[in-house]
Amino acid sequence: MTTFGFTLHATDGAARTGAIATPRGTIRTPAFMPVGTAGTVKAMLPESVAATGADILLGNTYHLMLRPGAERVARLGGLHAFMHWDKPILTDSGGFQVMSLSGLRKMSEDGVAFRSHIDGSTHMLSPERSMEIQRLLGSDIVMCFDECPALPASEAEVARAMRLSMRWAERSKAAFGDRPGHALFGIMQGGVTRELREESARALTAIGFDGYAVGGLAVGEGQEAMFGVLDYATGFLPEDRPRYLMGVGKPDDIVGAVARGIDMMDCVLPSRSGRTGQAFTRRGVVNIKNARHADDPRPLDEHCSCPACRNYSRAYLHHVFRAQEILSSMLLTWHNLHYFQELMAGMRAAIAEGRFAAWQAAFHAKRAEGDIDPL
Structure with a gap:
């Protein structure tokens, strides 16, 4: 059986390209992971997500533990079988969602007691329970349970949360145990303070993980501020392990993160934007709801090979969005995910060929041109 491993193929400046090997397939890096919060990437069939070029997607521990329940998913064969996705899955720890429930949670050294946003039922999420839920879901990459304070926060508060997260990381590693073929990633915290980031990285590397996230x-x-942190934070992490920037992001955030040594990212942006009528193109963001598109027979992006661009006009995409047809969400989400994966493929090729700086300059120049002129 293939074990979990990371191979670095090439570097260009701080940018890296490589491959993460898992029993369920190879993840080409830099990688963008579409978010399948509740066991589905909204408005997409799993095979459509794969067709965009995605090697891995993300599942959400918090949402899946509440509905349909981790034990139920396990009884039904695990998350891969349940949602019909046979490639790798990364699950987050649930920490971020629980922390955002400020009015519904109570935190202690043990973990977080909280009330469900769905039905008000009470639950406890601890490092041990988070590891158990992620084991029941059967994800290939498991994230440590951590506390992520919302910024802005005082440095004392950021330091307290980071040190608690490091104690939780140790407990997560112990509870994860020995699971060949599955990986556990630690999460660096520390806000925008260099010394705290370095302290966090030292604590995590001392524990030892299969990969490291910047949380x-x-x-x-x-x-x-984010780029300012990434300028030094990736250098605190081992070179021979994947580096994952959580919850990012916009195309220029992604390109800037890769330029600073990040290997993996995830974000709801391409799917959420697709549902609100926003399409990402090499010339920037197109708002399909705008009246200028109503009579436009041209595709969203003439260089894009996704179904939305290949088969439909801007006028039709404008119409189905305005008519609130489900097809609008499907086509625009497909287009956005395709664009994000094309972005990653472009960066992988540029890094491998040692021309990443030129690729980056061309990316920014094309976006600066703005959308094609109205007819």
Whole structure:
């Protein structure tokens, strides 16, 4: 059986390209992971998600433990069989969602007691329970349970949360146990403070993980501050393990993160934007709801090979969005996921060929041009 492993193929500056081997298939890096919160990438069939070029997707521990329940998913053969996705799945720990329930939760050293946002039932999520839920779901990459404070927060509060997360990381590793073919990732915290990030990275590498995430960013600090942290944070992490930036993001955030040594990212943006009539193109974001598209027979992006661009006009996409047809969400989500995967493939090729700086300059220049002129 293939065990979990990471191979670095090439670097160009801080940017890296490689491959993560898992028993369920290879993940080409840099990788973008579509988010399948409740066991589905909204408005997409699993085979359609695979057709966009995705090697892995993300499932959500918090949502799946509440509905339909981790034990039920396990009885039904695990998350891969349940949702008909045979490639790798990464599950988050549930920590981020629980922390955002500020009015419904009570935190202690043990973990977080909270009330379900669905029915008000009470639950306890601890490092041990998070590991158990993720084992029941059967995910290939498991995330440590951590506390992610919302920014802005005082440095003392960020330090307290980070040190608690490091104690929880140790408990997560112990509870994860020995699971050949499955990987456990630690999560670096520390806000925007270099010393705290370094302390967190040292604690995590001392425990030892299969991969390392940079957590606690893209939570309101802004792109400049995020890039400022990534300029040094990736250097604190082992070179021979994948580095995952959680919850990012916009195309220019992704490109900037890869330029700073990140290997994996996830975000709801391509699917959520698709449902609200926003399409990502190489020329920037197109709002299909705008009246300028109503009579436009041209595709969203003439260079895109997704079904939305291949088979439908801007006028039709405008119409189905305005008519609130389900097909609108399906086509725009497919297009956005296709665009994000094309972005990753472009970066992988550019890094491998040692031309990443030129690729990055061309990416920004094309976006600066803006959308094609109206007819």
